[in-house]
Amino acid sequence: MTTQTNVLPPKPASAAGPALRPGVAPLTGAGATIKQITALVVMLVPLAGFALALQRALEGRMSTTDLVLFGVFYFLHMGGITMGFHRYLAHKTFNTSPFFEGLLLICGSMAAQGPIMFWVTTHRRHHTYSDQHGDPHSPNLHGPGLLGRLRGIWYAHMPWMLAKDVSGWNFFAPDILANRKLFFYHRTYGLWIVLGLALPAAIGGAVGGSWDAAFSGFLFGGLARIFLANQAAWCVGSVCHMIGGKPFKTDDNSANNWTVAILTFGEGLQNNHHAFPGSYRHGVKWWEPDLSGWLLAGFGKIGVVWNLRSPDEKAVAKMRAR
Template sequence: MSTTVGPALEPAIVKLDPASRRIKWVTAFTLMTLPAIGFAAALYLLWTGQVTAVDWTLFGVMYAVHMAGITIGFHRYLAHKSFKTSRFFEGALMIAGSMGGQGPIMFWVTTHRRHHRFSDHEGDPHSPNLHGPGVLGKLRGLWHAHMPWMLSDETSRWTVFAPDVLRDRRLMFYHRTYLYWLALGLLIPTVVGLVVGGSLMAGFTAFVFGGLARIFVANQAAWCVGSISHMWGGRPFDNGDRSANNWPVAVFTFGEGLQNNHHAFPGSYKHAVRAWEPDLSGWVLTTLGKVRVVWDLRQPDKATIAARRRRSHARTPQA
């Protein structure tokens, strides 16, 4: 690594040296394009009638594991420390999140914490609102926030954004072995398809649906959180940014699309502040709390939420 990025952001963000930038670019580009190829293959298999009930089941199960690993494990547990759990369940969450192909633990946590620190201001790694005025500026920002931000030559300092994770040898083990868990997420559906279907073709279609296409669809949904949910939706809380509650995104991402709520109360294990808001991960955590799989679940009380809402309504609405 070399020079810092602007004195105002020092020492939080640094420019990568050429060799590190190439590694990051190739890795990110590969993990964006290979699942897209798999998704195209899935469409072809659908068109030619070669998809089975096993393939659909594997897609659904692996999607749920993938999304739970990211939303409950990487996000609410690791990035925000919104609950505690056992070493065993922690490991299951870290493995499930790694199967999602969104990058290893330290990349994910440092990027997300940096996003909260600079949300929709200079330094935010994936804001859609910093790319000029007008329709073209919004389109450029939306595209940048969805995928190309991952090809940036910047990186977030581990010692600034995640010193707690860096000190944890157990968590760093999952960081270092990220590629093994990613491969496991592709191997599991393939093996199930081979065993249940009894043929190489059955293994291949299971690999496509439960592996590559699942990663593509789940990550497209997840990346909508940083793009669409920072541009369109409801804003009951004034957070000083453009975070918004977008219900369609929330449904597909198990509650992550409730970005305005989340930015108002980032340490809460729930993203929903009203019972009817779609937050599947929050509901799952509530259930797991009742059976003591997780504990010390953090959330604001009703009085705190109401007070924050009143203060927001008293301010001038954002343009």
């Protein structure tokens, strides 16, 4: 499959419409300041770590252990977000044991993309208002022309996190709010971020036998991994609602972008996903790059997950673009 630039006309200008949509509330005062500072920390601290890691790599001070730690923690990070936060929690596309649920949600929390209530409410709001006023991160609401598209793709990539509004917990995620077992992972979010930084540091230090090796493990398996994996993940909201193939009829601008799909374990197949949000796999054809879908199918075969939901051929045919 090849990707193509989308040619839909731009949506109405301005992300800030006359009134907030149902489920979205304004954030003022200390609440807004806390949200914005947190967002800046999430954007800038991993960037600083990535810069230091890059410097070490360019100076030839990157060890094999650093590379392995980067790879392993990237896998846990992306697997936790895509299988845990997204396909399990936000869309309920399969069932699993409390143990595997915990593993997925702890790994997802290590991504520093926000605690589960933030993540799930933001994401369900994205589906509710996809590419319309109210979508927290649409690249298609920022004016016409090339400038509007560039402004949109930048806004949908990162600055959307600075918006002075909040997605309602009761409106978008009453099921998770009412589940004490799930809410535990929300309350302990900070702990898992620390674990995702401390573990690669400890492993790096133990293998390399020095504080410098521990610091290097912290950089490659921790901060640089968070930076690069989240840059890829945020492309799902920015690039994949603008650039890519659209095999299905959806009432938004979602697109399948293979480059992003490979980097995000299948999430870049946004057009497939918006056509079938309740499906555990984002690849409709088996060969579409969807590592998380392939893994979940495998986990299903050995009984780690069950009740995997996906559309039948009739439903797929019905949604095909003319």
